[in-house]
Amino acid sequence: MRKTNLGRNLAALSLVWMLLIMPIASMAQTKVNMPKNRYKIQDDVKIGNEYSGKVEQQLPILNDAESTRYLQDVGRRLVNSIPREFQQPAFRYRFKIVNARDINAFALPGGPMYVNRGLIQVARNEGEMAGVMAHEISHVALRHGTAQATRQNSLKNRILGIGAILGGAVLGGQAGAQLGAAIFQGTFVLKYSRQYENQADILGARIMANAGYDPRDLANMFKTIAGQSKGGRPPEWLSSHPNPEKRYKTINNEARLLRVSSNPIKITRGFARAKEKFGAMPRARSMAEISKGAKNRQNTSGNQGGNRTENGGNSGGNNSAMASGRYSRRVQRPSTRTRLYRGGNFMQMRIPTNWREFPSQSDVWFAPNGAYGNQGITHGATVGIHQTQQRTLDAATKEYVQGILRSNTQLRQSTRYSRTRMSGRAAYAVRLSGRSPVTGRTEYATIYTTRLRNGNLFYVVAVAPYNERYRYNRAFNNMVRSVRLAQ
Numbered sequence: 001m002r003k004t005n006l007g008r009n010l011a012a013l014s015l016v017w018m019l020l021i022m023p024i025a026s027m028a029q030t031k032v033n034m035p036k037n038r039y040k041i042q043d044d045v046k047i048g049n050e051y052s053g054k055v056e057q058q059l060p061i062l063n064d065a066e067s068t069r070y071l072q073d074v075g076r077r078l079v080n081s082i083p084r085e086f087q088q089p090a091f092r093y094r095f096k097i098v099n100a101r102d103i104n105a106f107a108l109p110g111g112p113m114y115v116n117r118g119l120i121q122v123a124r125n126e127g128e129m130a131g132v133m134a135h136e137i138s139h140v141a142l143r144h145g146t147a148q149a150t151r152q153n154s155l156k157n158r159i160l161g162i163g164a165i166l167g168g169a170v171l172g173g174q175a176g177a178q179l180g181a182a183i184f185q186g187t188f189v190l191k192y193s194r195q196y197e198n199q200a201d202i203l204g205a206r207i208m209a210n211a212g213y214d215p216r217d218l219a220n221m222f223k224t225i226a227g228q229s230k231g232g233r234p235p236e237w238l239s240s241h242p243n244p245e246k247r248y249k250t251i252n253n254e255a256r257l258l259r260v261s262s263n264p265i266k267i268t269r270g271f272a273r274a275k276e277k278f279g280a281m282p283r284a285r286s287m288a289e290i291s292k293g294a295k296n297r298q299n300t301s302g303n304q305g306g307n308r309t310e311n312g313g314n315s316g317g318n319n320s321a322m323a324s325g326r327y328s329r330r331v332q333r334p335s336t337r338t339r340l341y342r343g344g345n346f347m348q349m350r351i352p353t354n355w356r357e358f359p360s361q362s363d364v365w366f367a368p369n370g371a372y373g374n375q376g377i378t379h380g381a382t383v384g385i386h387q388t389q390q391r392t393l394d395a396a397t398k399e400y401v402q403g404i405l406r407s408n409t410q411l412r413q414s415t416r417y418s419r420t421r422m423s424g425r426a427a428y429a430v431r432l433s434g435r436s437p438v439t440g441r442t443e444y445a446t447i448y449t450t451r452l453r454n455g456n457l458f459y460v461v462a463v464a465p466y467n468e469r470y471r472y473n474r475a476f477n478n479m480v481r482s483v484r485l486a487q
Helices: 002-026 041-058 065-079 117-122 126-141 144-151 155-160 173-183 194-211 216-228 244-255 269-280 287-304 319-323 393-407 466-482
Strands: 094-098 105-107 112-116 338-343 347-352 356-359 363-367 380-386 411-413 418-422 425-435 442-451 457-465
Touching (some): 041 112, 065 269, 094 117, 105 126, 126 144, 194 244, 216 244, 269 393, 347 380, 393 442
Antiparallel strands (some): 411 425, 418 425, 442 457
16 A cells, blocks of 8 residues: 555656646757857957957047946846856956947957947846846857858958957947947948847847846847837848847747746846936937047048157057056156147147157046056046037036046045136136045046137146145146147
8 A cells, every 4th residue: 555655646746747847848948059160269359359449449438437337247247147158268258338328239259348328328227238238248158250250251351350350239220330430440340140149139138037137128128229219110230130129029039938037136226326327427429429520530630640749759549558557656757848749730738758648539648657557547637628518618617527526436526616727718727636546545636627619628637646746736737838729
């Protein structure tokens, strides 16, 4: 009797177990295979490292430590959720914010990723933002850039080589084309196939579920993209990118096959803080405007032979070079001898001869050795133009200063706005101060502003540790007095 009951019990348990696992077995996740690739892992890494410098030279990277740290935390959560078969230990994923209003993001082979401020602002919750990031991480993990190069055997591709790859933007279309134009003028940019976009959506959904998000948030983001386009349904991009409506259905179908948390991550403190901060900032430019500005500067540089110094040398710097610098506790004092710096055909000023210059997309940084690195400068100055719709110098100055304070949360305004002169024009000066995240010492930043004829704001931001201010004040005053504006 005991044997019979035991047998019946085992049979019943087996039947229950089969009923439990049958739905799972019959609804297996969509299989994603690693594409054929003739390139080495190190090729992806090399391309990403090389082109990330060019990206950061051309695009306005948002220098906000708090928001960038938040984005990196989300990125790490997603990277740690990549299925084991697609993990590449050699890849170094890193995440930065582009100060552009387009709903977009893109990634480079090997790991560098750039998320537009506009995407974060339009996302309704962290899951929607994380979904776009997961899609881009999938392109990197599946090595779609070098895989696409493997598939394309055109003469043009053979000539340009593997270094011409740019990771695909999530939206593509006109915004994607403008993005490529802004960064790689005259360079062939590979466009991912429908198959690769579909793979990135499927793997992205899986990464989201593993990380505690709801993949349907990624699907909802494509609905948002469609709603932001004319007619609510943008055309498919060169027959290569599936349109948002198709991607919405694909991702929702995949979500039904995944184990999604009953309490997925939605609104977090970091997400709410970033949305609040970006909403208070001046409106960001579009990629089209950034691209146009890059072309104009390129033309100006060509006409003027580049930014020339008095001794005939080229400026030759960029933000990638600045980021490669090493900070030192012993920074050379500003030289009493100066050289002439010319910015295009509209501005010139004198700077200490022992300061290097690092032109970027919208400004130029000056600093001595030991005072620059991947977190900006500890000693030196920044000169640039702030686009504004404000009608008065007073309002434009306050708008710019508030943007600086929001982007550098360690700083506080320490003086009132005072009137001064720069290049024979009415100007303002104001001082900010706070603890430097690099040196740990109190630093000050004095901001000088005046208006150009087109209404935009010209600024000089002078930075130095507070206990070295007397060494630098003379150099800063000489710089401001030497400014000559032709516009």
